Amino acid sequence: MGRIRRHPKFDGVFISGPNDNFRLYTVNLDTNRTIYGEKLFEENGIQYREWNPYRSKLGASIRANARKIFLDRNSRLLYLGASSGTTVSHCSDIITNGIIYAVEFSARSLRELVQNCADRPNVIPILADANHPYEYAPYIYDRIDVIFQDVAQPNQTEILIKNIYRYLKPKEGKFIYAIKSRSIDTTVNPNEIFEKEINKLEAAGMQIMDNVSIEKFQNDHIVLFGRYLEHP
Numbered sequence: 001m002g003r004i005r006r007h008p009k010f011d012g013v014f015i016s017g018p019n020d021n022f023r024l025y026t027v028n029l030d031t032n033r034t035i036y037g038e039k040l041f042e043e044n045g046i047q048y049r050e051w052n053p054y055r056s057k058l059g060a061s062i063r064a065n066a067r068k069i070f071l072d073r074n075s076r077l078l079y080l081g082a083s084s085g086t087t088v089s090h091c092s093d094i095i096t097n098g099i100i101y102a103v104e105f106s107a108r109s110l111r112e113l114v115q116n117c118a119d120r121p122n123v124i125p126i127l128a129d130a131n132h133p134y135e136y137a138p139y140i141y142d143r144i145d146v147i148f149q150d151v152a153q154p155n156q157t158e159i160l161i162k163n164i165y166r167y168l169k170p171k172e173g174k175f176i177y178a179i180k181s182r183s184i185d186t187t188v189n190p191n192e193i194f195e196k197e198i199n200k201l202e203a204a205g206m207q208i209m210d211n212v213s214i215e216k217f218q219n220d221h222i223v224l225f226g227r228y229l230e231h232p
């Protein structure tokens with residue numbers, strides 16, 4: 001494993017091993033509890049949780065050299081498609097002074113999320129359909145800085161745009177968007193799908209700041225990092 005050190009760019013993210021093939025970690029906010037079978041390590045009285053890039057598209061993006069992840073200890077994050085909390089839990093380790101509104105529409109996954117995050121005070125699980133952003137507005141009492149979306153649905157770009165318009169401030173709000181080409185169309189070349197979805201976002205007033213291929217960790221996926229400029 002080697003010594004664990006700070007990631008050179010990202011607050012709250014830690015690495016070990018060679019710079020071009022490192023292992024990723026966050027500091028475990030919920031000491032001694034694991035969420036998806038990840039390993040725990042103690043160093044100098046700090047407990048680190050290994051972050052598996054094959055299980056988390058944000059972890060994969062960091063391994064694939066994302067330029068920014070937009071998250072820091074104070075972020076207010078709206079996370080769409082939280083599932084049982086694999087990536088949410090690492091975001092919760094990073095955002096120690098902020099909050100994560102974690103939206104998931106499968107009652108079974110939400111139950112696991114609630115159990116997994118019971119002792120993570122910065123995670124608010126919400127059972128809702130991300131297609132209807134106004135329905136969960138009563139539970140969101142902060143301004144949102146970043147929307148993370150990983151819902152794997154054919155209309156995932158439209159879902160993201162609706163949520164951006166409802167929750168992000170123009171010129172300030174950021175988004176992280178995992179696109180799975182096979183959720184949109186299995187018959188079309190993934191690159192054509194990615195281009196089409198990027199065009200939709202740009203036409204809707206978004207600027208793509210980084211386009212990260214995570215192919216090495218998850219087939220036919222990219223992760224876009226961008227910001228909301230203005231409503232067209």
Ligand SMILES: C[S@@+](CC[C@H](N)C(=O)[O-])C[C@H]1O[C@@H](n2cnc3c(N)ncnc32)[C@H](O)[C@@H]1O
Nearest residue numbers: 081082083086087104105106129130131150151
């Ligand atoms: C690929 S999984 C998410 C994995 C998770 N982001 C992680 O890294 O730990 C996609 C999740 O989105 C949820 N989902 C799909 N459509 C949704 C919708 N319209 N609203 C809310 N959740 C949705 C699914 O139930 C599933 O749990």
